Amino acid sequence: MFQQFTKYYQQHSLITLDDRVLVAISGGADSVALCHLLQKIPIPISLAHCNFSLRGEESDEDERFVQQLAKSHHIKAHFITFQTREYANQHKISIEMAARDLRYRWFESLCQEFGYTKIAVGHHLNDAIETIFLNMIRGTGIRGIAGMAPINGKIIRPLLFATRQQIETYCSTEGLDYRHDSSNDSDEYQRNKIRNLIVPEFKKMNPSFEETMQHNMAKWNQVLRIYDQVVETELAQWVKREGQTHKIEIQKLIQHHHTETLLFEFLSPFGFSNDTIQKTGLSLTKEPGRQFFSETHQLLIDRQFIMVEPLNQDTASFQIHDLDGFGQLSVSIRAEMVMAYNYSINHSAMVAQIDADKITFPLTLRHWKAGDSFYPLGMKQSKKLSDFFTDAKLDRFTKDKIWLLESAGNVVWVVGLRMDDRYKITSKTKRILLLTSEW
The missing domain is CATH 3.50.40.10 (Phenylalanyl-trna Synthetase, Chain B, domain 3)
Structure with missing residues (x-):
C-alpha cells in the first residue's frame, strides 16, 4: 500500500518535504494506517485527537489509546474534549455536523498556534462514496456529487485511493492495533444507514461498485474543474471590488441566463447559507435596503447593487x-x-x-x-x-x-x-x- 500511497500523494501534490503535518487521529483503522504511512516519509507530523463525549467510557478509551500510540512513537499529540450533543442542540444541527464543525475549527486553531501547514485526515474511498449519497439526500450541486477532494486548503486526504477493506488489511499485515467505533454498527446516523443498508444493495447489482464510483468521481471532478473555470470567468466579469466590498449589479444579475447559480457562487464563499441566498434572490426587486448576515460578512441589497463586506466580529452590532x-x-x-x-x-x-x-x-x-x-x-x-x-x-x-x-x-x-x-x-x-x- 505504501507505493500506492506515495503515488497518490505525489500525483495530487498533497505533501512536500517543507510541510508540517497535523494528523487527525480517532484511533480507528483509517487514521492509524494514515499515521503509520506518514511516518515513512521524512516530514514532521503531530497528532490531534478529539473526544466528542458521545460514547462514554469508550470515547475515553479511544483517547487513552491515542495517548499511548503517540508516546510509543515519540510523536507530539494534542487532545481536546467537546460536549458535542450540547453544541448540536444549541445550534440545531445534527451530531455529525456538530462534530465536524468542532473538530475542524480546533484543527485550524492548532495550525495557527503551532505552524502546521497541512491537516491530514483519514477519509477513504468508501467515505467519499457515502458522502455523495448524503449530499444527494440533503440536496446538492455539482460539488456535492463530485465526492471528496484530495486537497481542500490545508486539508489533505491521502487515503482516498483505498477502500475501507484495503486499509483494514494493511493494518492486519503491519500488525497495527486500532480501535473499533461501536457507533458505526448502529443505524442511528444517516451515514451508517448508507454504509450498512444502501451501499450493499448497489454492490449486489455491481460487485465492482467501489471501483466504478472511483472512476465516476474522477470524471465528475473533471467536469467540476471546467465548471469552476466558467464560474471564475463569469464572476470576474460581473463582480466589482472596491476595497473590501464586493458588489454585483442587480439588473444585470436578473438578466443573466443562470441568475440562481451565479448568485450562489457569488455569495456562498462568504459563508451565506443556501436559505439566505434563496431569500436574497427573492428580495432582489422587492425589498431594497434589506440586509442579511453570515458569521463573517454582511450583505446589503441596495437599489442598484448587492453589496457584501466583512464583519468585524468583535464590534459587529x-x-x-x-x-x-x-x-x-x-x-x-x-x-x-x-x-x-x-x-x-x-x-x-x-x-x-x-x-x-x-x-x-x-x-x-x-x-x-x-x-x-x-x-x-x-x-x-x-x-x-x-x-x-x-x-x-x-x-x-x-x-x-x-x-x-x-x-x-x-x-x-x-x-x-x-x-x-x-x-x-x-x-x-x-x-x-x-x-x-x-x-
Whole structure:
C-alpha cells in the first residue's frame, strides 16, 4: 500500500518535504494506517485527537489509546474534549455536523498556534462514496456529487485511493492495533444507514461498485474543474471590488441566463447559507435596503447593487427597529407579539418570553465581549457572562458564536441560552415579545 500511497500523494501534490503535518487521529483503522504511512516519509507530523463525549467510557478509551500510540512513537499529540450533543442542540444541527464543525475549527486553531501547514485526515474511498449519497439526500450541486477532494486548503486526504477493506488489511499485515467505533454498527446516523443498508444493495447489482464510483468521481471532478473555470470567468466579469466590498449589479444579475447559480457562487464563499441566498434572490426587486448576515460578512441589497463586506466580529452590532427586523438576520430568530392573557409559558432556552413594555426599540444584536454581565433568569444577582459560560461548560468555539440581544444597553437575552431576569414576564405583563432562536 505504501507505493500506492506515495503515488497518490505525489500525483495530487498533497505533501512536500517543507510541510508540517497535523494528523487527525480517532484511533480507528483509517487514521492509524494514515499515521503509520506518514511516518515513512521524512516530514514532521503531530497528532490531534478529539473526544466528542458521545460514547462514554469508550470515547475515553479511544483517547487513552491515542495517548499511548503517540508516546510509543515519540510523536507530539494534542487532545481536546467537546460536549458535542450540547453544541448540536444549541445550534440545531445534527451530531455529525456538530462534530465536524468542532473538530475542524480546533484543527485550524492548532495550525495557527503551532505552524502546521497541512491537516491530514483519514477519509477513504468508501467515505467519499457515502458522502455523495448524503449530499444527494440533503440536496446538492455539482460539488456535492463530485465526492471528496484530495486537497481542500490545508486539508489533505491521502487515503482516498483505498477502500475501507484495503486499509483494514494493511493494518492486519503491519500488525497495527486500532480501535473499533461501536457507533458505526448502529443505524442511528444517516451515514451508517448508507454504509450498512444502501451501499450493499448497489454492490449486489455491481460487485465492482467501489471501483466504478472511483472512476465516476474522477470524471465528475473533471467536469467540476471546467465548471469552476466558467464560474471564475463569469464572476470576474460581473463582480466589482472596491476595497473590501464586493458588489454585483442587480439588473444585470436578473438578466443573466443562470441568475440562481451565479448568485450562489457569488455569495456562498462568504459563508451565506443556501436559505439566505434563496431569500436574497427573492428580495432582489422587492425589498431594497434589506440586509442579511453570515458569521463573517454582511450583505446589503441596495437599489442598484448587492453589496457584501466583512464583519468585524468583535464590534459587529445590528440595530433591530421593529419585529420585521428580526427576519433580516442570518441568526435565525422568529419574532411575534402576543397578548399575555391565557399565555402558556414555554420553558425552552431557545425561546425568550419578554415583557414587551420593559424594552425599548431599537434593540441591538451583537456578540458578547469580556466584561459583559446580566441577571440570569431566576437569579437576583448580576453574573459575568464569562462565568455563566464556564458554568455551562461551553467550549471557546461555541462562545465565539454567542449573540446577545440588548435593550438600552442592558442584556435582555443570551440568545439560545438564558433570558435576563429583569425582562421576564410576570402577572402584570400585558404584551409578550416572543422570540424563538432557530440557529
